Amino acid sequence: MTKNLIYLFVLIMGAESMALEMAMSRLFAPYFGTSLFVWGAIIGVVLTALSFGYWYGGKLADKKPDQKNLFKIGIVGSLIISLVTVVFDGVFSPFNKGVIFFEAPFMVVGLLILSLVLFSLPVFFFGMICPFAVRVISKDVVDSGKDAGNIFAFSTLGSILGVFVPSFVTIPYLGARETIFAMAFLGLLASLMYFRKRILVFGLLAVPIALYLLSSLFYQKAPHEVLAKETPYQLVRVFEEDGEKELIINTRAAVQSVYNPHKELLGKYWDSFSALPYLQDFETRHREVLILGVAGGTIPHQMRRLAGDDFDFDITGVEIDGELIDIARREFDYHETTVIADARAYLYSTQEKYDLIFIDTYGQEAFVPAHLATTEFFSLVKSKLSDQGIVAVNINAPSVGVTYYQKMANSFAKAFPSSYSAKVGDTWNYLFLGSFDELDFDVLWDIKNETIRLMAVDFFDVERIEYDPEEAYFSDNKSDIEQQTVGMYWEAIK
Numbered sequence: 001m002t003k004n005l006i007y008l009f010v011l012i013m014g015a016e017s018m019a020l021e022m023a024m025s026r027l028f029a030p031y032f033g034t035s036l037f038v039w040g041a042i043i044g045v046v047l048t049a050l051s052f053g054y055w056y057g058g059k060l061a062d063k064k065p066d067q068k069n070l071f072k073i074g075i076v077g078s079l080i081i082s083l084v085t086v087v088f089d090g091v092f093s094p095f096n097k098g099v100i101f102f103e104a105p106f107m108v109v110g111l112l113i114l115s116l117v118l119f120s121l122p123v124f125f126f127g128m129i130c131p132f133a134v135r136v137i138s139k140d141v142v143d144s145g146k147d148a149g150n151i152f153a154f155s156t157l158g159s160i161l162g163v164f165v166p167s168f169v170t171i172p173y174l175g176a177r178e179t180i181f182a183m184a185f186l187g188l189l190a191s192l193m194y195f196r197k198r199i200l201v202f203g204l205l206a207v208p209i210a211l212y213l214l215s216s217l218f219y220q221k222a223p224h225e226v227l228a229k230e231t232p233y234q235l236v237r238v239f240e241e242d243g244e245k246e247l248i249i250n251t252r253a254a255v256q257s258v259y260n261p262h263k264e265l266l267g268k269y270w271d272s273f274s275a276l277p278y279l280q281d282f283e284t285r286h287r288e289v290l291i292l293g294v295a296g297g298t299i300p301h302q303m304r305r306l307a308g309d310d311f312d313f314d315i316t317g318v319e320i321d322g323e324l325i326d327i328a329r330r331e332f333d334y335h336e337t338t339v340i341a342d343a344r345a346y347l348y349s350t351q352e353k354y355d356l357i358f359i360d361t362y363g364q365e366a367f368v369p370a371h372l373a374t375t376e377f378f379s380l381v382k383s384k385l386s387d388q389g390i391v392a393v394n395i396n397a398p399s400v401g402v403t404y405y406q407k408m409a410n411s412f413a414k415a416f417p418s419s420y421s422a423k424v425g426d427t428w429n430y431l432f433l434g435s436f437d438e439l440d441f442d443v444l445w446d447i448k449n450e451t452i453r454l455m456a457v458d459f460f461d462v463e464r465i466e467y468d469p470e471e472a473y474f475s476d477n478k479s480d481i482e483q484q485t486v487g488m489y490w491e492a493i494k
Helices: 002-032 036-063 067-097 107-137 141-173 176-192 198-218 269-279 298-307 322-331 343-349 375-382 403-415 441-446 450-461 481-492
Strands: 225-230 235-241 244-249 257-259 286-292 312-319 337-340 354-359 385-396 418-423 429-435
Touching (some): 002 141, 002 235, 107 141, 257 298, 269 354, 269 385, 269 450, 286 298, 298 450, 312 322, 375 385, 375 429, 385 403, 403 418, 403 481, 441 450
Parallel strands (some): 286 354, 354 385
Antiparallel strands (some): 225 235, 235 244, 385 429
């Protein structure tokens, strides 16, 4: 019976440790995002704490090989986890009022320090459990190998559950905070099964419940926040002020979509896409349009509003996050046909040809997913264009001089025979335009629609992009886009 109890205990502890890692990444998202660097910091801290826990747990087990001490370790680790969210909300809620950690010069250093403070101690205790369990369960040298294998098998099985259950069930449907407290409660329950004192058991089980209630006192919504939803992919928030809604994914470093039914021009790159069909010399008003990265649907909404009288748009949107589309339909008046899929996977699967392809795929705040920014990806996009088709890509950069912009431009130009770059007003936004043939931007002067002509001013000063085989570009095999993105922001805020 004792062996089975220990196996169950290490399984739950393994699940608790991994669930903490998964849930904390979502708590970090509004302040640091969910980029490769964020995950790297979290995983690095977890592995470091585990390694020290393994080392010290083995030493302690040899000195005090008592089963009671094994379960006490689980109690301490679970109680500390209960405190994590309270501390996190108490420290970070003030920063929800507009301070963006992503833009701070020492973002990475601050993240590592915070990770160490919040993660290292509970994970250290969880690391102690496996070597301690091996010591107390192995009474016979003959079976010690089998016992050790069983311990690590159950612990790893728990870790697998700690990945899948939070990712697909508890975080999307309950929330990250609730996941942490639920796992702390379950961890305490598993640890207290060894003890018989009811007062001790019920008293300690009440701790995570009390701390959860305390945490709710610290947690504050950001000003004007009307919706916050944990999806399987990201934290989605909607803000509303003076009749205008903004869609924010993870950090407030960028606005992904805007909806204002009373405002014709939004004043950003979303408007600029609407001028592109006027560059095409078609005999028909009909345009097949593909939008990769729908978010809240601002691009199709502005296209229909600004150019809908002159063109008949058949719009298909592609968005990887189905719950984000549900929010777009409820909050942003989005009604287009939408495919829930990864952008690149959809391009591989479809046989359709499109007259206009718009790409706005900032998957992690200011980061473009690496597989959606390579010359192979842009070549795939080109294969889905009609003969007179145009592709437009939204790019963020402070200037054309940064390495990020230059690599992205070279990657794009390698795929398209005719490539251009247009800066959108006084913003960081650039639109890369690609086609099979030369584009005549002078025709935009002849547009009768004054609103479109005013909005198309960004294309009156386009620059040609030429592919340079001597310069670097992003490829499927080699891409440092995350490093270049961080370096670009670092230079911009110095």
